[in-house]
Amino acid sequence: MRRDVFQAIADPTRRAIIDMLAGQSLNLNAVAENFEISRPAISKHIKILTECGLVVVKQRGRERYCEANLASLREVSKWVKQYKVFWTRKLDALEQYLAEDKSSSSKRNTAKQVS
Numbered sequence: 001m002r003r004d005v006f007q008a009i010a011d012p013t014r015r016a017i018i019d020m021l022a023g024q025s026l027n028l029n030a031v032a033e034n035f036e037i038s039r040p041a042i043s044k045h046i047k048i049l050t051e052c053g054l055v056v057v058k059q060r061g062r063e064r065y066c067e068a069n070l071a072s073l074r075e076v077s078k079w080v081k082q083y084k085v086f087w088t089r090k091l092d093a094l095e096q097y098l099a100e101d102k103s104s105s106s107k108r109n110t111a112k113q114v115s
Contacts, residue, residue, distance in 0.1 A: 005075050008052040013037070014045050018054055021068035028064050 008014050017031060032042040046066060049055035053072040058065050 003048055003051045005052050005054060005072050006079075008049050008054050009073075009076060011045070011048075014049055014054075017042075017045055017049060017066075018068055018070075021055060021066055022070060025058075025065045025067045028066065031066060 009018070013035065016035070020026065020031065020034060028039070028043065028046065031046070032039045035042060046055060046057065050057055054069055056067045056069050058067065
């Protein structure tokens with residue numbers, strides 16, 4: 001099954017693992033100690049992250065160390081950026097509409113008070 005970065009970051013445990021590994025390289029046991037799930041479950045999450053290219057596992061002696069490969073998040077960043085532009089335009093238009101509506105509403109109220 002082909003996995004992508006979006007599937008990887010959809011799970012809160014995997015996002016937490018990425019956050020942990022972004023700051024430092026950790027062995028699998030050190031990663032597992034931070035969660036209240038089994039070591040095999042953490043290994044499955046690490047496998048998915050590795051398949052998506054977000055984590056690289058390197059053998060050092062008898063230990064396997066996990067390192068984040070955050071360059072893979074560029075795909076997510078690019079996708080989010082297009083929607084940021086879209087929503088910024090929409091919110092700017094809403095702000096303008098509300099300002100115009102408030103202005104016309106206050107003019108109507110002033111006209112009623114004068115009459």
